[in-house]
Amino acid sequence: MTHLTVFHEDDPELPELATGDPVVLVGHLAMSGILFERWSATRPVADGADSDAILDAYAPDVARLCASRGYRSVDVARVPPGAANAAALRAMFLDEHTHGEDEARFFAAGSGAFYLHLDHRVFRIICEAGDLLSIPGGTRHWFDMGPNPDFTAIRFFTHPDGWRADPTGSGIAARFPAYDGSTVHPG
Template sequence: MSSLSVYHVSSPDLPNKVLTHFDDIVATLAEQGVRFDRWQLAPRIVPGASQEEVIAACQEPLDRLMTERGYRALEVLSVAEHHPHEAELRAGLLDEQQQAQAAEWLFVAGRGLLNLHIDDYVYAVFCEKHDLISLPAGTAHWFDMGENPYLVAIRLFANAAGSAPRLTGSELARQFPGLDD
């Protein structure tokens, strides 16, 4: 079940609120300009599947999403436990970063923790299969796939250049609980 924990940056060990009802998560994130939705995906994709396999299995909903929202580029993050590069992949996503363009994360399988740093708050969104979260351009964020990763997520961008992250240099992400905490 998806959830949202909202923290003040001064209290990373104690969330101000924890939400588990879909409508509450949607409303709280919408106040920050972040869209949260669910997309029913028919195919069963196993974490660790190749980018080509994931795209082929999700082609119809991906085409619809890309057409509706004007996206032209995507990246697939497909990682299962014992992936040969899991430590490097995880480390690269744990640093607070921003993208110049708006981006969407579509969770096809598994789970992950997407943290959004907006003003003086951190919105820790536990995402799982069928979750779709839209980040406005410039939203500071970090992602934790956990110590035993098991996920397939597709990130969508207006163009390939927009997917290049800019690290913020902030150490804030290190202070907050991770997926396995």
């Protein structure tokens, strides 16, 4: 279940909000300028479908998002279960950082947790299959794919050649609960 937890940046122990209600989740994120949507495939997508089949199944929403946000290219990123480099991959995104452009991801399968550091708060959004999240450029954030990563995501780029992470060096990510990979959450 997609889930949002909101913490004050100084209190990772006691959340101010924890909800799996999609209306509440979308509303809270929208108030902070974060786009979240639920997408449905236009046709069945088989397990192990290739990138073209995944992009084709979500083509109308992909085209709409690209047009509305100015994204100029897309790809499909996969981390399969049991990947030999899972720990190293997980570690790559665990520290707070920013990008010069949006980080927009659609989860076609699997799950992962984004942590957005906004206005003295940390928003943890556990994304699962069917979830689209677009994080505006410049937003402080980190991503935890969990101890046993398993996801397939469509990525959207404005300038794919210039995609890079700028670490903030804040150390805040280590103070907040890691994502354990669970898809069942209270609230």
